[in-house]
Amino acid sequence: MARTLSIASAGLTPPERPLSVLLLTGPTGVGKTSMVQAVASTLRGRPDDFCRIDMSALAQEHYAASFSGAPPGYAGSKEGHSLFDRDRIDGNPMQAGIVLFDEVEKAHPVVLRALLGLLDSGMLRLSAGTGSIDFRNCHVFMTSNLGSRALLEQANRRWRPRWRTQRSPVAAAVKSFFEPEFLNRIDEVIEFVPLTPAVAAEIIDIEIGRVAAALARRGIDLTVSGEARHALVDTGFDREFGARALHRTVRTKLLGPLASATSKASDAPRPQAIAVDLTAGGALVCRRSEEVSAKEAKTRNSVCA
Known part of the structure:
Protein backbone atom coordinates (compact mmCIF):
# COMPACT_ATOMS: atom_id res chain seq x y z
CA MET A 1 0.00 0.00 0.00
CA ALA A 2 2.79 2.44 0.85
CA ARG A 3 4.28 1.90 -2.61
CA THR A 4 0.97 2.59 -4.36
CA LEU A 5 0.29 5.73 -2.30
CA SER A 6 3.82 7.06 -2.84
CA ILE A 7 3.47 6.61 -6.62
CA ALA A 8 0.25 8.63 -6.50
CA SER A 9 1.78 11.37 -4.34
CA ALA A 10 4.65 11.67 -6.82
CA GLY A 11 2.16 12.42 -9.61
CA LEU A 12 3.07 9.31 -11.61
CA THR A 13 -0.43 7.85 -12.01
CA PRO A 14 -2.47 8.06 -15.25
CA PRO A 15 -4.43 11.35 -15.20
CA GLU A 16 -7.63 9.71 -16.47
CA ARG A 17 -7.98 7.31 -13.52
CA PRO A 18 -8.29 7.57 -9.72
CA LEU A 19 -5.00 8.14 -7.91
CA SER A 20 -5.08 4.56 -6.63
CA VAL A 21 -7.49 1.63 -6.45
CA LEU A 22 -6.92 -0.85 -3.63
CA LEU A 23 -8.92 -3.90 -2.58
CA LEU A 24 -8.53 -4.87 1.09
CA THR A 25 -9.59 -8.46 1.78
CA GLY A 26 -9.91 -10.58 4.90
CA PRO A 27 -12.26 -11.53 7.75
CA THR A 28 -14.15 -9.02 9.83
CA GLY A 29 -12.26 -7.22 12.58
CA VAL A 30 -8.75 -7.54 11.15
CA GLY A 31 -8.13 -3.84 10.45
CA LYS A 32 -9.32 -3.16 6.90
CA THR A 33 -11.38 -0.09 7.78
CA SER A 34 -8.78 0.95 10.37
CA MET A 35 -6.21 1.03 7.57
CA VAL A 36 -8.37 3.45 5.58
CA GLN A 37 -8.78 5.57 8.71
CA ALA A 38 -5.00 5.65 9.14
CA VAL A 39 -4.56 6.80 5.54
CA ALA A 40 -7.24 9.48 6.02
CA SER A 41 -5.51 10.68 9.19
CA THR A 42 -2.20 10.96 7.32
CA LEU A 43 -3.49 12.54 4.11
CA ARG A 44 -6.42 14.60 5.37
CA GLY A 45 -5.69 15.16 9.06
CA ARG A 46 -8.63 13.23 10.55
CA PRO A 47 -9.31 9.48 10.63
CA ASP A 48 -12.98 9.96 9.73
CA ASP A 49 -12.39 12.36 6.83
CA PHE A 50 -13.35 10.05 3.98
CA CYS A 51 -16.50 9.07 2.12
CA ARG A 52 -17.81 5.61 3.07
CA ILE A 53 -20.35 3.78 0.90
CA ASP A 54 -22.02 0.73 2.46
CA MET A 55 -22.33 -1.57 -0.55
CA SER A 56 -24.50 -4.08 1.33
CA ALA A 57 -27.24 -1.42 1.27
CA LEU A 58 -27.14 -1.57 -2.54
CA ALA A 59 -27.80 -5.30 -2.89
CA GLN A 60 -31.27 -4.87 -4.42
CA GLU A 61 -31.60 -3.56 -7.95
CA HIS A 62 -34.18 -0.91 -7.00
CA TYR A 63 -31.84 0.70 -4.48
CA ALA A 64 -28.83 0.28 -6.76
CA ALA A 65 -29.97 3.41 -8.59
CA SER A 66 -28.96 5.47 -5.56
CA PHE A 67 -25.33 4.73 -6.41
CA SER A 68 -25.47 7.45 -9.08
CA GLY A 69 -28.66 9.21 -7.94
CA ALA A 70 -31.78 8.75 -5.81
CA PRO A 71 -33.96 5.73 -6.78
CA PRO A 72 -36.81 6.55 -9.21
CA GLY A 73 -39.84 7.90 -7.38
CA TYR A 74 -37.82 8.94 -4.31
CA ALA A 75 -37.03 12.45 -3.13
CA GLY A 76 -34.03 13.77 -5.00
CA SER A 77 -34.36 11.45 -8.00
CA LYS A 78 -34.76 14.35 -10.44
CA GLU A 79 -32.05 16.44 -8.84
CA GLY A 80 -29.40 13.75 -9.21
CA HIS A 81 -28.60 13.43 -5.51
CA SER A 82 -26.20 10.59 -4.77
CA LEU A 83 -24.61 8.81 -1.83
CA PHE A 84 -21.27 10.52 -2.34
CA ASP A 85 -19.73 13.35 -0.34
CA ARG A 86 -18.16 15.49 -3.06
CA ASP A 87 -15.88 17.42 -0.70
CA ARG A 88 -14.25 14.23 0.56
CA ILE A 89 -13.88 12.84 -2.97
CA ASP A 90 -12.80 15.87 -5.02
CA GLY A 91 -10.13 16.95 -2.57
CA ASN A 92 -8.04 19.90 -3.71
CA PRO A 93 -4.62 20.49 -5.32
CA MET A 94 -2.94 20.05 -1.93
CA GLN A 95 -5.08 17.24 -0.56
CA ALA A 96 -6.38 14.07 -2.22
CA GLY A 97 -9.86 12.69 -1.64
CA ILE A 98 -10.62 9.25 -0.20
CA VAL A 99 -13.62 6.97 -0.76
CA LEU A 100 -14.30 3.54 0.75
CA PHE A 101 -16.65 1.02 -0.88
CA ASP A 102 -17.29 -1.24 2.09
CA GLU A 103 -18.10 -4.94 1.46
CA VAL A 104 -18.04 -4.37 -2.28
CA GLU A 105 -19.02 -7.95 -3.16
CA LYS A 106 -22.49 -7.45 -1.62
CA ALA A 107 -23.52 -4.80 -4.15
CA HIS A 108 -25.93 -5.56 -7.00
CA PRO A 109 -24.29 -6.34 -10.38
CA VAL A 110 -25.69 -3.04 -11.71
CA VAL A 111 -23.65 -1.21 -9.07
CA LEU A 112 -20.52 -3.20 -9.86
CA ARG A 113 -20.86 -2.26 -13.54
CA ALA A 114 -21.15 1.41 -12.60
CA LEU A 115 -18.16 1.03 -10.30
CA LEU A 116 -16.19 -0.54 -13.15
CA GLY A 117 -16.78 2.56 -15.25
CA LEU A 118 -15.73 4.77 -12.35
CA LEU A 119 -12.47 2.86 -11.89
CA ASP A 120 -11.77 3.03 -15.62
CA SER A 121 -12.49 6.70 -16.35
CA GLY A 122 -12.34 8.29 -12.91
CA MET A 123 -15.79 9.79 -13.46
CA LEU A 124 -19.30 8.86 -12.31
CA ARG A 125 -22.19 10.24 -14.35
CA LEU A 126 -25.23 11.07 -12.25
CA SER A 127 -28.38 9.29 -13.35
CA ALA A 128 -30.46 12.45 -13.74
CA GLY A 129 -27.96 13.83 -16.24
CA THR A 130 -27.23 16.80 -14.01
CA GLY A 131 -23.50 16.32 -13.91
CA SER A 132 -20.81 13.96 -12.71
CA ILE A 133 -18.50 13.27 -9.79
CA ASP A 134 -14.76 13.38 -10.42
CA PHE A 135 -12.67 10.66 -8.75
CA ARG A 136 -9.40 11.46 -10.54
CA ASN A 137 -7.95 13.17 -7.45
CA CYS A 138 -9.16 10.42 -5.14
CA HIS A 139 -7.82 7.23 -3.55
CA VAL A 140 -10.40 4.46 -3.98
CA PHE A 141 -10.51 1.72 -1.34
CA MET A 142 -12.71 -1.36 -1.44
CA THR A 143 -13.12 -4.01 1.26
CA SER A 144 -14.28 -7.60 0.86
CA ASN A 145 -14.87 -10.65 3.06
CA LEU A 146 -14.65 -13.10 0.15
CA GLY A 147 -12.96 -16.37 1.14
CA SER A 148 -12.85 -15.44 4.82
CA ARG A 149 -14.59 -18.57 6.07
CA ALA A 150 -12.05 -20.87 4.40
CA LEU A 151 -9.21 -18.65 5.59
CA LEU A 152 -10.43 -18.86 9.19
CA GLU A 153 -10.67 -22.65 8.96
CA GLN A 154 -7.09 -22.81 7.70
CA ALA A 155 -5.93 -20.46 10.47
CA ASN A 156 -7.52 -22.73 13.07
CA ARG A 157 -5.60 -25.66 11.56
CA ARG A 158 -2.42 -23.53 11.55
CA TRP A 159 -2.22 -24.01 7.79
CA ARG A 160 0.37 -22.04 5.84
CA PRO A 161 0.67 -22.01 2.03
CA ARG A 162 3.81 -23.39 0.51
CA TRP A 163 5.78 -20.77 -1.38
CA ARG A 164 4.55 -20.49 -4.98
CA THR A 165 2.71 -23.83 -4.81
CA GLN A 166 -0.52 -22.99 -2.99
CA ARG A 167 -2.78 -19.98 -3.20
CA SER A 168 -4.75 -18.37 -0.41
CA PRO A 169 -8.48 -19.19 -0.48
CA VAL A 170 -9.13 -15.45 -0.42
CA ALA A 171 -7.22 -14.89 -3.66
CA ALA A 172 -9.09 -17.78 -5.28
CA ALA A 173 -12.47 -16.43 -4.10
CA VAL A 174 -11.69 -12.92 -5.35
CA LYS A 175 -10.65 -14.21 -8.77
CA SER A 176 -13.76 -16.39 -8.98
CA PHE A 177 -16.20 -13.63 -7.98
CA PHE A 178 -15.01 -10.58 -9.93
CA GLU A 179 -14.81 -10.32 -13.70
CA PRO A 180 -11.28 -10.06 -15.16
CA GLU A 181 -11.92 -6.53 -16.42
CA PHE A 182 -12.86 -5.47 -12.89
CA LEU A 183 -9.74 -7.01 -11.35
CA ASN A 184 -7.60 -5.34 -14.02
CA ARG A 185 -8.68 -1.93 -12.70
CA ILE A 186 -7.34 -2.70 -9.22
CA ASP A 187 -3.80 -1.49 -8.55
CA GLU A 188 -3.20 -3.76 -5.56
CA VAL A 189 -5.03 -6.45 -3.59
CA ILE A 190 -3.98 -6.49 0.08
CA GLU A 191 -4.91 -9.57 2.10
CA PHE A 192 -5.44 -9.21 5.85
CA VAL A 193 -4.97 -12.46 7.77
CA PRO A 194 -6.90 -13.58 10.89
CA LEU A 195 -5.64 -12.33 14.23
CA THR A 196 -3.10 -14.35 16.21
Whole structure:
Protein backbone atom coordinates (compact mmCIF):
# COMPACT_ATOMS: atom_id res chain seq x y z
CA MET A 1 0.00 0.00 0.00
CA ALA A 2 2.79 2.44 0.85
CA ARG A 3 4.28 1.90 -2.61
CA THR A 4 0.97 2.59 -4.36
CA LEU A 5 0.29 5.73 -2.30
CA SER A 6 3.82 7.06 -2.84
CA ILE A 7 3.47 6.61 -6.62
CA ALA A 8 0.25 8.63 -6.50
CA SER A 9 1.78 11.37 -4.34
CA ALA A 10 4.65 11.67 -6.82
CA GLY A 11 2.16 12.42 -9.61
CA LEU A 12 3.07 9.31 -11.61
CA THR A 13 -0.43 7.85 -12.01
CA PRO A 14 -2.47 8.06 -15.25
CA PRO A 15 -4.43 11.35 -15.20
CA GLU A 16 -7.63 9.71 -16.47
CA ARG A 17 -7.98 7.31 -13.52
CA PRO A 18 -8.29 7.57 -9.72
CA LEU A 19 -5.00 8.14 -7.91
CA SER A 20 -5.08 4.56 -6.63
CA VAL A 21 -7.49 1.63 -6.45
CA LEU A 22 -6.92 -0.85 -3.63
CA LEU A 23 -8.92 -3.90 -2.58
CA LEU A 24 -8.53 -4.87 1.09
CA THR A 25 -9.59 -8.46 1.78
CA GLY A 26 -9.91 -10.58 4.90
CA PRO A 27 -12.26 -11.53 7.75
CA THR A 28 -14.15 -9.02 9.83
CA GLY A 29 -12.26 -7.22 12.58
CA VAL A 30 -8.75 -7.54 11.15
CA GLY A 31 -8.13 -3.84 10.45
CA LYS A 32 -9.32 -3.16 6.90
CA THR A 33 -11.38 -0.09 7.78
CA SER A 34 -8.78 0.95 10.37
CA MET A 35 -6.21 1.03 7.57
CA VAL A 36 -8.37 3.45 5.58
CA GLN A 37 -8.78 5.57 8.71
CA ALA A 38 -5.00 5.65 9.14
CA VAL A 39 -4.56 6.80 5.54
CA ALA A 40 -7.24 9.48 6.02
CA SER A 41 -5.51 10.68 9.19
CA THR A 42 -2.20 10.96 7.32
CA LEU A 43 -3.49 12.54 4.11
CA ARG A 44 -6.42 14.60 5.37
CA GLY A 45 -5.69 15.16 9.06
CA ARG A 46 -8.63 13.23 10.55
CA PRO A 47 -9.31 9.48 10.63
CA ASP A 48 -12.98 9.96 9.73
CA ASP A 49 -12.39 12.36 6.83
CA PHE A 50 -13.35 10.05 3.98
CA CYS A 51 -16.50 9.07 2.12
CA ARG A 52 -17.81 5.61 3.07
CA ILE A 53 -20.35 3.78 0.90
CA ASP A 54 -22.02 0.73 2.46
CA MET A 55 -22.33 -1.57 -0.55
CA SER A 56 -24.50 -4.08 1.33
CA ALA A 57 -27.24 -1.42 1.27
CA LEU A 58 -27.14 -1.57 -2.54
CA ALA A 59 -27.80 -5.30 -2.89
CA GLN A 60 -31.27 -4.87 -4.42
CA GLU A 61 -31.60 -3.56 -7.95
CA HIS A 62 -34.18 -0.91 -7.00
CA TYR A 63 -31.84 0.70 -4.48
CA ALA A 64 -28.83 0.28 -6.76
CA ALA A 65 -29.97 3.41 -8.59
CA SER A 66 -28.96 5.47 -5.56
CA PHE A 67 -25.33 4.73 -6.41
CA SER A 68 -25.47 7.45 -9.08
CA GLY A 69 -28.66 9.21 -7.94
CA ALA A 70 -31.78 8.75 -5.81
CA PRO A 71 -33.96 5.73 -6.78
CA PRO A 72 -36.81 6.55 -9.21
CA GLY A 73 -39.84 7.90 -7.38
CA TYR A 74 -37.82 8.94 -4.31
CA ALA A 75 -37.03 12.45 -3.13
CA GLY A 76 -34.03 13.77 -5.00
CA SER A 77 -34.36 11.45 -8.00
CA LYS A 78 -34.76 14.35 -10.44
CA GLU A 79 -32.05 16.44 -8.84
CA GLY A 80 -29.40 13.75 -9.21
CA HIS A 81 -28.60 13.43 -5.51
CA SER A 82 -26.20 10.59 -4.77
CA LEU A 83 -24.61 8.81 -1.83
CA PHE A 84 -21.27 10.52 -2.34
CA ASP A 85 -19.73 13.35 -0.34
CA ARG A 86 -18.16 15.49 -3.06
CA ASP A 87 -15.88 17.42 -0.70
CA ARG A 88 -14.25 14.23 0.56
CA ILE A 89 -13.88 12.84 -2.97
CA ASP A 90 -12.80 15.87 -5.02
CA GLY A 91 -10.13 16.95 -2.57
CA ASN A 92 -8.04 19.90 -3.71
CA PRO A 93 -4.62 20.49 -5.32
CA MET A 94 -2.94 20.05 -1.93
CA GLN A 95 -5.08 17.24 -0.56
CA ALA A 96 -6.38 14.07 -2.22
CA GLY A 97 -9.86 12.69 -1.64
CA ILE A 98 -10.62 9.25 -0.20
CA VAL A 99 -13.62 6.97 -0.76
CA LEU A 100 -14.30 3.54 0.75
CA PHE A 101 -16.65 1.02 -0.88
CA ASP A 102 -17.29 -1.24 2.09
CA GLU A 103 -18.10 -4.94 1.46
CA VAL A 104 -18.04 -4.37 -2.28
CA GLU A 105 -19.02 -7.95 -3.16
CA LYS A 106 -22.49 -7.45 -1.62
CA ALA A 107 -23.52 -4.80 -4.15
CA HIS A 108 -25.93 -5.56 -7.00
CA PRO A 109 -24.29 -6.34 -10.38
CA VAL A 110 -25.69 -3.04 -11.71
CA VAL A 111 -23.65 -1.21 -9.07
CA LEU A 112 -20.52 -3.20 -9.86
CA ARG A 113 -20.86 -2.26 -13.54
CA ALA A 114 -21.15 1.41 -12.60
CA LEU A 115 -18.16 1.03 -10.30
CA LEU A 116 -16.19 -0.54 -13.15
CA GLY A 117 -16.78 2.56 -15.25
CA LEU A 118 -15.73 4.77 -12.35
CA LEU A 119 -12.47 2.86 -11.89
CA ASP A 120 -11.77 3.03 -15.62
CA SER A 121 -12.49 6.70 -16.35
CA GLY A 122 -12.34 8.29 -12.91
CA MET A 123 -15.79 9.79 -13.46
CA LEU A 124 -19.30 8.86 -12.31
CA ARG A 125 -22.19 10.24 -14.35
CA LEU A 126 -25.23 11.07 -12.25
CA SER A 127 -28.38 9.29 -13.35
CA ALA A 128 -30.46 12.45 -13.74
CA GLY A 129 -27.96 13.83 -16.24
CA THR A 130 -27.23 16.80 -14.01
CA GLY A 131 -23.50 16.32 -13.91
CA SER A 132 -20.81 13.96 -12.71
CA ILE A 133 -18.50 13.27 -9.79
CA ASP A 134 -14.76 13.38 -10.42
CA PHE A 135 -12.67 10.66 -8.75
CA ARG A 136 -9.40 11.46 -10.54
CA ASN A 137 -7.95 13.17 -7.45
CA CYS A 138 -9.16 10.42 -5.14
CA HIS A 139 -7.82 7.23 -3.55
CA VAL A 140 -10.40 4.46 -3.98
CA PHE A 141 -10.51 1.72 -1.34
CA MET A 142 -12.71 -1.36 -1.44
CA THR A 143 -13.12 -4.01 1.26
CA SER A 144 -14.28 -7.60 0.86
CA ASN A 145 -14.87 -10.65 3.06
CA LEU A 146 -14.65 -13.10 0.15
CA GLY A 147 -12.96 -16.37 1.14
CA SER A 148 -12.85 -15.44 4.82
CA ARG A 149 -14.59 -18.57 6.07
CA ALA A 150 -12.05 -20.87 4.40
CA LEU A 151 -9.21 -18.65 5.59
CA LEU A 152 -10.43 -18.86 9.19
CA GLU A 153 -10.67 -22.65 8.96
CA GLN A 154 -7.09 -22.81 7.70
CA ALA A 155 -5.93 -20.46 10.47
CA ASN A 156 -7.52 -22.73 13.07
CA ARG A 157 -5.60 -25.66 11.56
CA ARG A 158 -2.42 -23.53 11.55
CA TRP A 159 -2.22 -24.01 7.79
CA ARG A 160 0.37 -22.04 5.84
CA PRO A 161 0.67 -22.01 2.03
CA ARG A 162 3.81 -23.39 0.51
CA TRP A 163 5.78 -20.77 -1.38
CA ARG A 164 4.55 -20.49 -4.98
CA THR A 165 2.71 -23.83 -4.81
CA GLN A 166 -0.52 -22.99 -2.99
CA ARG A 167 -2.78 -19.98 -3.20
CA SER A 168 -4.75 -18.37 -0.41
CA PRO A 169 -8.48 -19.19 -0.48
CA VAL A 170 -9.13 -15.45 -0.42
CA ALA A 171 -7.22 -14.89 -3.66
CA ALA A 172 -9.09 -17.78 -5.28
CA ALA A 173 -12.47 -16.43 -4.10
CA VAL A 174 -11.69 -12.92 -5.35
CA LYS A 175 -10.65 -14.21 -8.77
CA SER A 176 -13.76 -16.39 -8.98
CA PHE A 177 -16.20 -13.63 -7.98
CA PHE A 178 -15.01 -10.58 -9.93
CA GLU A 179 -14.81 -10.32 -13.70
CA PRO A 180 -11.28 -10.06 -15.16
CA GLU A 181 -11.92 -6.53 -16.42
CA PHE A 182 -12.86 -5.47 -12.89
CA LEU A 183 -9.74 -7.01 -11.35
CA ASN A 184 -7.60 -5.34 -14.02
CA ARG A 185 -8.68 -1.93 -12.70
CA ILE A 186 -7.34 -2.70 -9.22
CA ASP A 187 -3.80 -1.49 -8.55
CA GLU A 188 -3.20 -3.76 -5.56
CA VAL A 189 -5.03 -6.45 -3.59
CA ILE A 190 -3.98 -6.49 0.08
CA GLU A 191 -4.91 -9.57 2.10
CA PHE A 192 -5.44 -9.21 5.85
CA VAL A 193 -4.97 -12.46 7.77
CA PRO A 194 -6.90 -13.58 10.89
CA LEU A 195 -5.64 -12.33 14.23
CA THR A 196 -3.10 -14.35 16.21
CA PRO A 197 -2.86 -14.38 20.03
CA ALA A 198 0.28 -12.24 19.79
CA VAL A 199 -1.51 -9.59 17.71
CA ALA A 200 -4.50 -9.77 20.05
CA ALA A 201 -2.16 -8.99 22.97
CA GLU A 202 -0.85 -5.94 21.11
CA ILE A 203 -4.41 -4.73 20.50
CA ILE A 204 -5.23 -5.12 24.19
CA ASP A 205 -2.12 -3.10 25.07
CA ILE A 206 -3.26 -0.35 22.67
CA GLU A 207 -6.73 -0.33 24.21
CA ILE A 208 -5.29 -0.15 27.73
CA GLY A 209 -3.03 2.68 26.60
CA ARG A 210 -6.03 4.66 25.35
CA VAL A 211 -7.87 4.14 28.63
CA ALA A 212 -4.76 5.10 30.62
CA ALA A 213 -4.36 8.29 28.58
CA ALA A 214 -8.00 9.23 29.20
CA LEU A 215 -7.59 8.68 32.94
CA ALA A 216 -4.29 10.56 33.00
CA ARG A 217 -6.09 13.64 31.68
CA ARG A 218 -8.19 13.45 34.86
CA GLY A 219 -5.11 13.08 37.04
CA ILE A 220 -5.59 9.34 37.61
CA ASP A 221 -2.71 6.92 37.12
CA LEU A 222 -3.68 3.48 35.79
CA THR A 223 -1.64 0.29 36.13
CA VAL A 224 -2.78 -3.09 34.80
CA SER A 225 -1.00 -6.23 35.92
CA GLY A 226 0.33 -8.78 33.46
CA GLU A 227 -2.15 -11.34 34.73
CA ALA A 228 -5.05 -8.96 34.05
CA ARG A 229 -3.76 -8.27 30.55
CA HIS A 230 -3.48 -11.99 29.79
CA ALA A 231 -7.01 -12.54 31.08
CA LEU A 232 -8.36 -9.88 28.71
CA VAL A 233 -6.57 -11.52 25.77
CA ASP A 234 -7.76 -15.01 26.69
CA THR A 235 -11.36 -13.86 27.09
CA GLY A 236 -11.53 -11.64 24.01
CA PHE A 237 -9.48 -13.58 21.46
CA ASP A 238 -11.77 -14.82 18.68
CA ARG A 239 -10.47 -15.29 15.14
CA GLU A 240 -13.96 -15.07 13.65
CA PHE A 241 -14.79 -11.65 15.11
CA GLY A 242 -11.25 -10.28 15.32
CA ALA A 243 -10.51 -6.98 17.04
CA ARG A 244 -14.20 -6.24 17.62
CA ALA A 245 -14.39 -9.11 20.12
CA LEU A 246 -11.39 -7.65 21.94
CA HIS A 247 -13.00 -4.20 22.06
CA ARG A 248 -16.16 -5.71 23.54
CA THR A 249 -14.13 -7.57 26.16
CA VAL A 250 -12.32 -4.40 27.22
CA ARG A 251 -15.64 -2.59 27.46
CA THR A 252 -17.43 -5.24 29.51
CA LYS A 253 -14.58 -6.59 31.66
CA LEU A 254 -12.41 -3.52 32.21
CA LEU A 255 -14.30 -0.29 31.60
CA GLY A 256 -17.22 -1.22 33.86
CA PRO A 257 -15.10 -1.81 36.98
CA LEU A 258 -12.96 1.22 36.12
CA ALA A 259 -16.05 3.42 35.86
CA SER A 260 -17.07 2.40 39.38
CA ALA A 261 -13.57 2.97 40.73
CA THR A 262 -13.14 6.39 39.10
CA SER A 263 -16.55 7.61 40.24
CA LYS A 264 -15.43 7.03 43.82
CA ALA A 265 -12.22 8.94 43.12
CA SER A 266 -13.79 11.85 41.23
CA ASP A 267 -14.07 14.11 44.30
CA ALA A 268 -10.56 13.42 45.58
CA PRO A 269 -8.45 16.59 46.05
CA ARG A 270 -5.33 14.95 44.62
CA PRO A 271 -4.60 12.64 41.68
CA GLN A 272 -5.58 9.05 42.32
CA ALA A 273 -3.95 5.80 41.24
CA ILE A 274 -5.95 2.75 40.20
CA ALA A 275 -4.46 -0.72 39.98
CA VAL A 276 -6.17 -3.47 37.97
CA ASP A 277 -5.39 -7.04 38.94
CA LEU A 278 -6.80 -10.54 38.65
CA THR A 279 -8.48 -12.26 41.57
CA ALA A 280 -8.01 -15.91 42.46
CA GLY A 281 -11.41 -16.54 40.87
CA GLY A 282 -10.30 -15.07 37.55
CA ALA A 283 -12.20 -11.75 37.77
CA LEU A 284 -10.71 -8.32 37.20
CA VAL A 285 -10.63 -6.08 40.24
CA CYS A 286 -9.88 -2.34 40.36
CA ARG A 287 -8.38 -0.84 43.51
CA ARG A 288 -7.90 2.85 44.17
CA SER A 289 -4.63 4.10 45.63
CA GLU A 290 -5.95 4.26 49.20
CA GLU A 291 -7.31 0.72 48.91
CA VAL A 292 -3.98 -0.54 47.59
CA SER A 293 -2.13 1.23 50.42
CA ALA A 294 -4.50 -0.25 53.03
CA LYS A 295 -4.00 -3.72 51.62
CA GLU A 296 -0.22 -3.33 51.65
CA ALA A 297 -0.33 -2.04 55.26
CA LYS A 298 -2.47 -4.97 56.32
CA THR A 299 0.00 -7.35 54.70
CA ARG A 300 2.93 -5.67 56.48
CA ASN A 301 1.14 -5.81 59.84
CA SER A 302 0.37 -9.50 59.45
CA VAL A 303 4.01 -10.19 58.57
CA CYS A 304 5.23 -8.21 61.61
CA ALA A 305 2.85 -10.09 63.87
